[in-house]
Amino acid sequence: MKPIQDLIYSPVVKTRDAELKGLEQLSSSVKDKILPVYELTKSRKSSRAPDGDIFKRMKKIAEIQQDRPFVLDLCTDEKYINPQIEQLLDESRGYSYWLGFLNIHKNLNIIPMVHLYDDEDFEEVESFVRSAVVDFQVLAVRLPFDLDDIEHYVAPIARCYLRQ
Template structure:
């Protein structure tokens, strides 16, 4: 059975979407959590990473999850520069993991490029003092993948203690065709090695639906991450599924514009949206149009309940964050159902 390993950043909206899954659905996920700075308050002025750890632990409870650190500058603070210091085999990271992460966590082993064997072995040895499994997340641009695989053969007596994720990042219509052969090359190089899980992760969710080609009030897009996985899974049937939980994977660049109320409906391999300015009906109209759209496929979930409430004229949230959480929740629930068929 396919395991679903979504990459989820510890921002409030993404965590809310995760939290609102029913327990049986949440238990079917093996999420890769990217720690970000936490929400700044008077008692937490720096947005300490430890608060993000506490937030995800409150949701996951005793369930296992993978822990990484975000590489997006917009979601970091000064603490990241310290914890991500690569000196002495990423000692700062291993010290943080050993002190701050609960036992059920699966910490990521950070990599140097070009690959260096001794720092890798040192980092693995430290993390294995506490954690039964570790994870390795490799971007498709990483040049030393074969050397990394050989190092895994040396560092682990049992590769079933390693979760491997190949990360293709943002895959739009122009780049997905190039991502498939590169991922196939990497998967072929695994050559029978029996890791705990091997997944690919990517996201085609655009930074702006209108700039990416949608209309101002309505549009739809293919979920290239699903289409990419389908192609690879046909060749590598042991491959698990991953994505970015319907979130754009890159840092925001460009001009900040006013948010236009939008309701996203996540389907198996596509999504569509309805979008109307407040003066033109806002979330209520967007939800009504989304719900009556002939593409709508019902799915019992917190997200569907919210869309129905808004369509009935009583939206439970009016902030962008709330509706991002709604999209994340809808997508996670939909993909759990898809991969479980």
């Protein structure tokens, strides 16, 4: 993986058609300098996928990124989610569905997003991080915007890394 400090920009994009087409149009030299944060959304509805299929989105991300690293997050906007995404957001068993989905796509250069919510006790988050650090070199964290104590959120994640 290219050193993250060499990447100069991290656009946050939903995996909607227009945004993916925009990234697809960038030159290879530009793509080599960015670390996109993809918020995974459902695909367009079709007769084969009436709820939209997230695997179509992953295929498109793979085409755009090739072997370049990217952060993969899950969109939580009700307009863009489907039952597949809702299942991936399920925190039970250490976000086991999210971890399973990431492992299906392990051949891509994914940096998984750790999901944190203000009301969490971190047991499920710590379980996810302990499992994810085995298969992924780097994890990303999106923190709530109104934090009073960042250490409260980051410490449980850091503990998992220190145990490695």
